[in-house]
Amino acid sequence: MGMDSRNDGGDRPFWMTVPLSRMTRQQWESLCDGCGRCCLHKLRDDETEEIVFTDVACRLLDTTTCLCKDYPHRQRKVQDCISLTPDMLKDIDWLPPTCGYRLIQEGRPLPWWHPLVSGRADTVHEAGVSVSGRVISERRAGALEDHVVEWPGECPPGADGTQAPDIPSRE
Template identity: 50%
Template structure:
């Protein structure tokens, strides 16, 4: 079996391969805060209202940009410039020419390994509708990577 995910660059992926590369961690769907002085980005435990916290997938993926105008649609030429993507993100790893980790579903053969490895946000976040935006600073979290 060919390991297209290691052999092809991001620009060479077809749309199906691009979507399949997502590791399903859900971290991109977390609310983030940026320090105005340093530009440092902090993750919070607060996730988008459209994130299915059990699967770590968007509940309305096709309409996500319409429903949440701030939602960024990743494309190959932008991934390398997005410092807020976690260092474990498959898109970020491949943009740097790195291999996918053993827990990635394309390597392991199971979508559960991202969760069992403790990489995903499953069971560790709160939906935005349950949190006042002024409380986000109190919910800053550092994810183990």
């Protein structure tokens, strides 16, 4: 398993033993599964406060790999990009149900496809959780209202468990 995946030589992974507020930066960053769902534009209804998802990605998101094209400088280039912290989690209502940060905050286990569990970054794509190939860049999208979708707020079939189903690879 990758570096920092265990807690002080114990047999349980750090995400099960270390409180979010005490994680090292490397541990915290590794909770991100690389799905890209949080990098999609969302709309909030002014009256109901309801969040609706779109299939429009931030201009810095590589829509194939789901990686930020300039992660270290993203906040200078995209004004509303946030740097997620443990303290913010309780107030954020737009993280997808598959998000590692959200799952750990809620005391739930990481799923089988999470890179910390599987040991491979590709399992987030193989499980159908990532936005890879399913989104459009904000530079080409036009009106966000024309791109409202439900899937970013849902967990794909078979992706919610801790045991991997027998799924074919996307290769």
